[in-house]
Amino acid sequence: MKKLLVVIAMGIMLYACSSNSNQQQTSSTSAPESDSPTTSDYDPKRGEGKFDKVDIGDRLDVKMAAEGHSIANLKCASCHKYTDEKLVGPGWSGVTKKHEPHWIMNFITNPDPMIDKDPELQAQLELCLVRMPNQNLSDDDARKILEFMRQNDGAQ
Amino acid sequence: MIALFGIATTFEGCKPKGAGSAVSAGAAEKTYVAPGQYDEFYNFVSGGFSGQLSVYGLPSGRLLRVIPVFSLDPEKGWGFSEETKPMLETSHGTVPWDDLHHVQLSKTDGDYDGRWVFVNGNNTPRIARIDLTTFRTAEILELPNSGGNHSSPYITENTEYVVAGTRFSVPMDGDDSDTPINTYKKNFKGTLSFVSVNKDNGHMDIAFQIETPGVNFDLSRAGKGVSHGWFFFSTYNTELASTLLEVNASKNDKDFVLAVNWKKAEEYLKAGKGKKVSNVKYAHNIYDETSHTSTSTIKNEVIVLNSAELEGLCYFIPCPKSPHGVDVDPTGEYIVSSGKLAALIPVFSFSKIQKAIESKSFEGEFAGIPVIKYEAALHGEVEKPGLGPLHTEFDGKGNAITSFFVSSELVKWNIKDLKILDRVPTFYSVGHLMIPGGDTKNPDAKYVVAYNKITKDRFLPTGPELAHSAQIYDITGDKMQLILDFPTIGEPHYAQAIRAEKVKDKSVKIFKLEENKHPYFTNGESAAKVERNGNKVHVYVTTIRSHFTPDNIEGIQMGDEVYFHVTNIEQDWDMPHGFAIKGANNGELLIMPGETQTLKWVPDRIGIFPMYCTDFCSALHQEMSGYVRVSPKGSNVPITFSVGTNQPTDTQ
Numbered sequence: 033m034k035k036l037l038v039v040i041a042m043g044i045m046l047y048a049c050s051s052n053s054n055q056q057q058t059s060s061t062s063a064p065e066s067d068s069p070t071t072s073d074y075d076p077k078r079g080e081g082k083f084d085k086v087d088i089g090d091r092l093d094v095k096m097a098a099e100g101h102s103i104a105n106l107k108c109a110s111c112h113k114y115t116d117e118k119l120v121g122p123g124w125s126g127v128t129k130k131h132e133p134h135w136i137m138n139f140i141t142n143p144d145p146m147i148d149k150d151p152e153l154q155a156q157l158e159l160c161l162v163r164m165p166n167q168n169l170s171d172d173d174a175r176k177i178l179e180f181m182r183q184n185d186g187a188q
Numbered sequence: 189m190i191a192l193f194g195i196a197t198t199f200e201g202c203k204p205k206g207a208g209s210a211v212s213a214g215a216a217e218k219t220y221v222a223p224g225q226y227d228e229f230y231n232f233v234s235g236g237f238s239g240q241l242s243v244y245g246l247p248s249g250r251l252l253r254v255i256p257v258f259s260l261d262p263e264k265g266w267g268f269s270e271e272t273k274p275m276l277e278t279s280h281g282t283v284p285w286d287d288l289h290h291v292q293l294s295k296t297d298g299d300y301d302g303r304w305v306f307v308n309g310n311n312t313p314r315i316a317r318i319d320l321t322t323f324r325t326a327e328i329l330e331l332p333n334s335g336g337n338h339s340s341p342y343i344t345e346n347t348e349y350v351v352a353g354t355r356f357s358v359p360m361d362g363d364d365s366d367t368p369i370n371t372y373k374k375n376f377k378g379t380l381s382f383v384s385v386n387k388d389n390g391h392m393d394i395a396f397q398i399e400t401p402g403v404n405f406d407l408s409r410a411g412k413g414v415s416h417g418w419f420f421f422s423t424y425n426t427e428l429a430s431t432l433l434e435v436n437a438s439k440n441d442k443d444f445v446l447a448v449n450w451k452k453a454e455e456y457l458k459a460g461k462g463k464k465v466s467n468v469k470y471a472h473n474i475y476d477e478t479s480h481t482s483t484s485t486i487k488n489e490v491i492v493l494n495s496a497e498l499e500g501l502c503y504f505i506p507c508p509k510s511p512h513g514v515d516v517d518p519t520g521e522y523i524v525s526s527g528k529l530a531a532l533i534p535v536f537s538f539s540k541i542q543k544a545i546e547s548k549s550f551e552g553e554f555a556g557i558p559v560i561k562y563e564a565a566l567h568g569e570v571e572k573p574g575l576g577p578l579h580t581e582f583d584g585k586g587n588a589i590t591s592f593f594v595s596s597e598l599v600k601w602n603i604k605d606l607k608i609l610d611r612v613p614t615f616y617s618v619g620h621l622m623i624p625g626g627d628t629k630n631p632d633a634k635y636v637v638a639y640n641k642i643t644k645d646r647f648l649p650t651g652p653e654l655a656h657s658a659q660i661y662d663i664t665g666d667k668m669q670l671i672l673d674f675p676t677i678g679e680p681h682y683a684q685a686i687r688a689e690k691v692k693d694k695s696v697k698i699f700k701l702e703e704n705k706h707p708y709f710t711n712g713e714s715a716a717k718v719e720r721n722g723n724k725v726h727v728y729v730t731t732i733r734s735h736f737t738p739d740n741i742e743g744i745q746m747g748d749e750v751y752f753h754v755t756n757i758e759q760d761w762d763m764p765h766g767f768a769i770k771g772a773n774n775g776e777l778l779i780m781p782g783e784t785q786t787l788k789w790v791p792d793r794i795g796i797f798p799m800y801c802t803d804f805c806s807a808l809h810q811e812m813s814g815y816v817r818v819s820p821k822g823s824n825v826p827i828t829f830s831v832g833t834n835q836p837t838d839t840q
Contacts, residue, residue, distance in 0.1 A: 105712045105713075105714050106701060106711060106712035106757065107701070107712070107757065107759065109712065109713055109714065110712075110713050110730065110732040110735070110737065110757060111732065111733075119832075120733070120734070120735070120808075161806075161807040161808060162733050162734060162806045162807060162808055163733075163806070165732065165733055165758055165759070165760045165763065166759065166760040166761075167758075167759040167760065168698060168700070168759040168760065169759075
């Protein structure tokens with residue numbers, strides 16, 4: 033409980049510091065959802081988003097990985113090295129060993145709700161202090177980036 | 189009643205006793221928009237002498253945005269970045285500040301379609317189009333043969349044309365325009381420009397101009413429904429005076445409303461009856477949201493139709509004393525023109541005008557244009573409505589509401605029987621008024637907003653100058669009820685309001701990096717670089733929370749022109765970054781996600797110049813900074829750039 037309070041306080045501080053709110057705004061005329069994060073129905077293995085199961089196949093798709101690499105260079109490499117070295121965010125080395133493929137795809141396509149709920153991401157935010165930007169990746173972009181991450185982790 | 193008006197006039201601009209009690213019960217409930225909730229309407233309000241367009245939420249009166257149009261705006265980089273500078277170009281060069289008057293939402297079938305807003309530049313005559321997906325000015329078109337573009341940018345029911353009528357008649361452009369002012373009656377002409385609008389991309393073009401006698405055109409409205417195909421312009425100074433107009437243009441008992449048959453004009457144009465004029469010069473500026481750059485092109489040709497020579501094109505209708513507004517009711521049958529110095533409101537009938545033309549019910553000609561008999565065109569007059577009638581909007585239930593400047597009030601009356609139904613005071617001296625959809629076929633008559641010219645004691649004093657006050661009245665019942673005051677920017681002239689649903693879901697959140705066609709786009713951090721080309725240095729910079737790439741730059745020399753092309757590689761809504769460097773005479777930049785913008789910097793001295801992000805972007809925003817080194821001309825310091833590890837490597 034104490035830890036949760038710290039996280040919430042941290043969240044409030046971050047929010048207060050940011051004139052460019054990272055909050056998701058719904059586009060209806062009704063009030064945007066303002067309820068505090070409920071962690072009860074959150075599955076930390078799956079994450080939150082549209083992906084349930086990602087079929088990664090037996091072998092690496094080299095073409096897809098190459099495309100993922102160039103997307104990552106444009107949209108991700110500003111903050112992530114492909115080694116285990118932290119830049120703004122953590123290095124990518126080993127990420128596919130730590131997380132399920134669909135957790136990764138959910139996170140990179142739906143970062144804000146997950147940062148609000150995922151215990152590991154909240155711990156990560158305390159270290160990095162910058163919320164991972166939503167880079168508006170398409171489903172296809174996300175899948176290609178996942179393939180590049182797999183290649184980066186040595187998948188053949 | 190007359191005595192009461194007398195008193196009101198005497199105390200014009202003074203607060204009537206007990207004005208506070210004019211606020212009805214329940215006003216707070218009607219205007220309160222709870223935190224996180226949205227307003228019902230976008231209200232686009234002219235910023236008057238600020239040259240900008242403001243956007244308020246209704247009914248809260250909250251300021252949502254100021255859209256820069258005809259004036260520099262440092263807050264948005266408008267006119268400071270290399271990409272936006274061409275938008276303020278005219279045939280006279282850069283004009284940094286103009287006077288924006290009227291607002292027109294684009295229409296399809298006589299109702300707002302939520303695509304564009306058109307506004308007019310009054311001083312250096314121009315029309316601008318604002319794109320409602322980006323809330324940015326997309327296009328500005330200058331008008332030749334013009335002085336004072338006031339009766340503009342009123343539009344036809346399918347946005348076929350946006351018009352511009354000259355408030356100040358001038359000699360037609362060209363060599364003969366150097367003429368004595370006392371030849372006004374002979375040499376000074378008015379023009380009515382019909383600007384076509386491309387249905388797909390909104391691009392504007394002057395389809396034709398109509399040359400008219402040198403009267404002053406004040407306001408205008410397109411016919412709609414039954415009167416579609418016609419346009420109505422109010423005129424004053426039919427005396428054709430060029431000095432002390434306050435007196436000399438107020439002598440005639442009646443001035444005119446000019447009825448223009450623009451379908452007829454199209455026929456004449458097609459038949460080659462227009463005169464091609466090529467001694468004109470006007471700028472056409474377009475902003476492209478894919479290349480994130482704008483172009484300014486000078487054009488030299490326009491086609492002019494002559495109102496006196498082409499039969500059936502124009503008709504004058506006499507209208508009492510210097511009419512100001514000329515407004516067409518939702519059916520298109522009734523045309524209300526308010527003689528601002530008259531103590532009545534004439535209402536003309538479109539069908540009677542047509543009959544008068546058919547039966548040649550004319551009282552004579554003015555400068556070669558037939559003048560229809562007043563009674564032949566008249567539906568009727570609203571008797572003793574108040575003093576100084578200016579503008580009229582409609583509620584779609586058969587009623588009109590007219591603003592009265594001199595007697596400071598709004599008056600509601602019935603169009604058919606011309607009976608006055610209600611009146612409420614405004615605070616003070618109302619100019620324009622607005623009902624959402626009030627000029628469409630289907631008004632959304634929940635509120636009327638009064639845009640007042642005088643503020644005095646309505647808000648806390650702020651020195652000699654005060655924000656103009658606007659007032660919202662609930663008009664859902666029989667009686668108009670004042671429910672809110674709100675301050676406005678500049679001086680609001682006309683305004684329009686549209687249901688939020690018609691606009692908000694089309695709002696662009698980011699520009700896609702994949703679609704960025706800027707010639708100096710940086711495709712990710714690995715493409716960031718610094719290139720020298722003679723004394724021009726192009727810096728390809730990226731921004732993302734929270735660093736620049738590159739952020740250490742050396743090798744700049746005195747005498748260089750440095751262009752920082754900053755690409756914001758964020759792809760998240762509401763994540764702009766700013767860019768500022770010490771001593772930059774071109775100001776700063778603000779770059780939207782996925783956009784590229786350029787700051788030109790000419791260093792004035794050697795040394796180290798810090799640069800930083802000006803728009804708070806993350807918890808590490810304060811760290812978002814870098815250094816640029818400037819060396820003497822001819823120095824052997826090579827161009828180097830880096831981020832993360834400074835280059836060249838520390839050797840000391």
